[in-house]
Amino acid sequence: MNLLNTRPNIADADGFFAELVATHEELSAEASAALNARLVLLLANHIGDRQVLSEALQAAAMSARAR
Amino acid sequence: MTRIFETPLYPYTHVPDQDAVAPVRHKVVVIGAGPVGLAAAIDLAQRDIPVLVVDDNDRVSFGSRAICFAKRSLEILDRLGCGQPMVDRGVVWNTGKVFLDDAQVFAFDLLPEDGHRRPAFINLQQYHLEYHMVERLQALAAAGKPVELRGRHRVHAIGQHEDHVRLEIETPDGPYSLEADWVIACDGANSPTRRMLGLDFVGRVFEDNFLIADVVMEADFPTERWFWFDPPFNRGQSALLHRQPDNVWRIDLQLGRDIDKEAEKAPERVIPRLKAMLGEDVAFELEWVSIYTFQCRRMERFRHGRVIFAGDAAHQVSPFGARGANSGLHDADNLCWKLAHVLEGRAPEALLDSYNWERVWGADENILNSTRSTEVITPKSEASRLFRDAVLDLAAHHAFARPMVNSGRLSVPCTYDDGPLNTDDTTALPARTRPGAPAPDAPLGEGWLLGALGQGFTILAIDTDAPERVIEAGLEARTLRASARDNPHLAARYLGEAGSAVYLIRPDQHVAARWERFDAPALRAALRRAAALSTQEALA
Incomplete structure (x- = not known):
């Protein structure tokens, strides 16, 4: 892990979080999952860098809370 | 009208081998007269290596089956002397379109450059392809080349020995035995040979x-x-x-x-x-x-002693990408010059292990591509389907998602990067012609570069001098001189920024080594290496 920026990087973090949740409002679980999939692909393409993407996938896979 | 695949083209005949007191020994027996077996037989016959094809059938395959033949396959068929009738008969295409629901989301051009003799693809029913290959094989036989095709001679048992293979063959007149120095098994995805030898798949x-x-x-x-x-x-x-x-x-x-x-x-x-x-x-x-x-699967090894597997018998892919029959033709192309060199005593058996290395590499590349396409077309999990559908939905609105719509990545020949026969590259010549790559075609004089390469090793000298031929340890390479002046295709593909280049090209038209100028000791070493004469390390 060295290319993926995991430090705070969004100027208006609270605003972004609220917008993310609002975008999913009133969606079924299925439609919400589909929206997330489209969002992941859009963001991944914007990032482009394969190494960063691999690091992000690993970071996401490893940060699941033990339940 | 009787259709071509209902007509016996090589009907059963009783041959003297069936009445011999002791089993007759053949140099090479090819099992199976599909596209791969026929390609191998034609290739060996052109090299004057005696070859016998035995097939359980007496006609071309039933139904169209494989229909898409890629540019590289057509180039191989050109070398085998039967490319033109295929192209004349086939329908040429270069473009693919992908639709979601009833709207087009993506189009691709498989040959976005000119300067090639052959198109990206032709479509041709497998029975037509086999018909023209049988025709070619029979023409070679009629011209005195040592090739024979026996219909309804079915191998029903096989035994490996130190210096030969024994085959038990079933015919309408009963069984007989044969021996072969080498066997090439091209008997398809359900390969009886593979099963008789108890091999994995x-x-x-x-x-x-x-x-x-x-x-x-x-x-x-x-x-x-x-x-x-x-x-x-x-x-x-x-x-x-x-x-x-x-x-x-x-x-x-x-x-x-x-x-x-x-x-x-x-x-x-x-x-x-x-x-x-x-x-x-x-x-x-x-x-x-x-x-x-x-299925997407392969044998662990394609060479088992004196039995060598090729085509679907060795590896199988999904049809998306047309990587089945095409890769089988690449197998035959890779194998036959090697087997000829071994049989003529000009190369060690290690050269055949390079067949295993290179074609396992090719099979893995094909299986990877085919599996990925299949994953998109038939998602195996909910998450897989979710992302597939997300790609399709995005593709309708955004350009970035369109190349992700994988409906089959169509067959291209693989480059044997790090292959055992390659000589390390120290040049800055174009990446597409690096050692291990199939030599790309280019216009040359009135004809084409690939058509000017011989059946043996070629030294391609571009805008620099090289001796007419180099003979090294029983190996021969002949020089083809060319100029890239006023030939932008040759210049772009073989020179890049350089003013001259010398390529050592293998008999299967893959690049073995290259330099910017002729260097005799380097070329001799590369030639030995390309025939496995200097490969000391064990091949995987």
Whole structure:
């Protein structure tokens, strides 16, 4: 892990979080999952860098809370 | 009218071998007269290596089966002396289109540059391809080349020995035995040879069923590959439409899992499906219907002693990408010059292990591509389907997602990077012609570069001098001189920024080594290495 920026990087973090949740409002679980999939692909393409993407996938896979 | 695949082209005949007191020894026996076995036999015969093909059948394959033959395969067929009749008969195409529902989301051009003799693809029924290959083989035999094709001579037992293979052969006149120095098994995905030798064939099995229907109709669809995800006429599934010669159209409809195969094959089930796709008023006739599932798998090793496996017998892929028959032709192309060199005592058996290395590499590349396409076409999990559908939805609105719509990545020859026969590259010449790569074609004089390469090793000297030939340890390389001045295709593909180049090209037209100028000791060393004469390290 060295290319993926995991430090705070969004100027208006609270605003972004609220917008993310609002975008999913009133969606079924299925439609919400589909929206997330489209969002992941859009963001991944914007990032482009394969190494960063691999690091992000690993970071996401490893940060699941033990339940 | 009797159709070509119903006509015995090499009917059973009783041969003297059947009456011999002791089994007759042959140099090479090829098992199976499909595209791969025929390619191997033609290649060896052209090299004056005696070769016998035994086939359990006496005619070309039933139904169109493999239909897409890629540029590299056509170049191989050109070298085998039967490329032109295929191209004359086939339908040429370069463009693929992908539709979601009823709207186009993506189009691709498989040959976005000119300066090649052959197109990206032709579509040709496998029976036509085999017919022209049988014709070529018979012409070679008639001209005195040492090749023979025996129909309805079925191998039913095989035994490996130190210096030969013994084959028990069943015929309409009863059994007989043969011996062979080498056997090439090209007997297909269900290879009886593989089974008789008790060899593995592991990989992934996919559960979705696909319906193939070849229909004869007058239609004005363009000569392109059309692929649909979730079309109105086959909801939730995929579909493929492809043109073949003689007004035959290949239609491939995904049916899903857990279906009744026999019921789905019945015309009363097939015809309504086709009408839903083509329209109620389109008149068509069914030529061939088949339902298939597919596997992506390979043998662990393609060489087992004196038995060498090629084509579907050695590896199997899904049909998306046309990587089955095409890669089988690459196998034969890779193997035959090597076997000829070994049989002529000009190279050690280690050269045959390089066949294993290079074609396992090729098979893995094909299996990877084919598996990825299959994953998109038949998602195996909810998450996989979720992302596949996300790609399709995005592709309708955003350019970035369109290349991600994987409806099959179509066959291209692989580059044997780090292959055991390559000489390390220290030049800054173009990447596409690096050692291990198939030499790309380019115009040359009145003809084409690939047509000017011989059947042996070639030294391609571009805008620099090289001796007419180099002989090293029984190996021979002949020089082909060319100039890239006023030849921008040759310059771009072989020189890049450099002013000159010398390429050592193998008999299968893959690059073995290259330099900017002729260097005799380096070339001699590269030639030895390309024939496994200096490869001391064990091959994987």
